[in-house]
Amino acid sequence: MSTIPQAERWYRQPIIxxxxxxxxASLAGCVLLIILGARYADEPLPxxxxxxxxxxxxxxxxxxxxx
Numbered sequence: 001m002s003t004i005p006q007a008e009r010w011y012r013q014p015i016i017x018x019x020x021x022x023x024x025a026s027l028a029g030c031v032l033l034i035i036l037g038a039r040y041a042d043e044p045l046p047x048x049x050x051x052x053x054x055x056x057x058x059x060x061x062x063x064x065x066x067x
Contacts, residue, residue, distance in 0.1 A: 010016055
């Protein structure tokens, strides 16, 4: 049989189970957020003119000032 005492086996350590539960809950939360984000997509907002002072289209090229 094993020489490790019964109380020291890995599956009897509560910190292992706590870490596993936190990891599983985090992964489940990530999957849930991805699913909800795909299901309830935001409608695009109507934007007229520059957004955040950034022009939506490129400016025409400047004239070449060579004489």
